[in-house]
Amino acid sequence: MRPRLFPWRKATETMVQNKLLKIHNLHKSYGDLEIFKGLSLAMDRGDRLVIIGPSGGGKSTLLRIVMGLEDIVGGDVYLDGKPYILRDGGKTKIDHKLQARVGMVFQHYTLFPHLDILRNLTLAPVKTRGTPRAEAEAKAMALLDRFGLAAKARSYPSQLSGGQKQRVAIARALMLDPDLLLFDEVTSALDPELVAEVEAVMMELADQGMPMMIVTHDMHFARNIASRVVFAAGGVVVEDGPPEQVLDNPQVARTREFVERVFARKK
């Protein structure tokens, strides 16, 4: 262990130690609309968190905050025990070194339409991390191969199906070796028959122990991939537990109501 420079900070450091992500007392509003009213949430390295909740409840906002894309009103976020996002002097401070360790995949893939698939993958590592092009390309080809997309390396995004595009988007995020990967309804825009190929890729990452935070409406997939399910509503975490608890046997009335409604709609 490194010698401690500030022994008196030991208490807080132990508190957040071992937690990959810790969100503490998060407050967020858009104008008058209060989205989070003191939301707290922690995540271990082995966790795959699935976040469920009512539409407009702030699931996307939560992921965007963790990605460092949003200002917050109050609270703080720690990554790997280090302060990542906090309020300081009336402003949101984001540690960009830590931000680089988080990756995100969006609902609409948002590939770069002017670049072919290989360049989509290599742009960030080559231009922002200084990775030599040959090295980045070798890594990109290995990832594409793994996701069954090697033949598409020289195609453009517009020539791919939705499922292929979303797999490329996941590969692109993986190029930067994130410690935490965020997925915001990544299969919602897909035709039903394409959902499985994207979910299969996510399951494969799960099997390899990739920490993930996932927002999805697919309860069946949620049950399969989650190590924990978080039900967030009304600006706070209402219930947080293993999928067998939150999805099958919720302890809080509000969760039960939500889950029953979602499953009822399914049938």
Add this chain to the structure above:
Amino acid sequence: MHFDPTIPFKYWDALLIGLGTSLRLTLICLAIGIALGFVTSQARQSRLLPVRAVATFYVELFRGTPVLIQLFWIFYCLPMLIGAEPGNFISAVLSLSLYAGAITSETFRAALKSIPREQYDTCRALGITGLRLAIWVVLPQALLRAIPTLLSNAVALFKESALISAVGMADLMFIGSSIANRTGRPVEMLTAVAIIYFTVAFPLTRIVGRIEARILRRLAV
């Protein structure tokens, strides 16, 4: 006097020289105009109010007034302002470039606006920010989206360039009308001039449609 379609052919070499001047001027002004237009489109989004105000005033002024009057302003007023005769070539280049800059700045503004918000979020998530974001993501997409309209702008500029004959530049229009006056054959000569303009502009306008379709297909993600 009959319509004699053979007359313009006697002067084909002079007309060709005129066409060369028109094309050269169009290309020079287009190049300057595109650079100016891009800078102006950026200035119009500046956080500094004076920069924004000057850029907006410039664009609206040159878009909202006849090009012929702009040409006269520059031709007659500029010498008074700077106290020297810039010569009619410089004046012509200056006025057409300013006009091209104003119209292409609108083209760039629309192209920049059409880049979806998600592209910016994605880049931030990937750590692509600032100048890198502009150079590797925003600019190429904006240019791609702007190409069809820029080509239309180029065709428009080529036709507008006929106005510089009014200040004595020996372009296609000027040479055509001079010969028309000298020979007393305005119908034949001006029809020939129109056909030459059309022969250059028409294929370009057709190409614009094709390129546009291709680019839209590429950008449809």
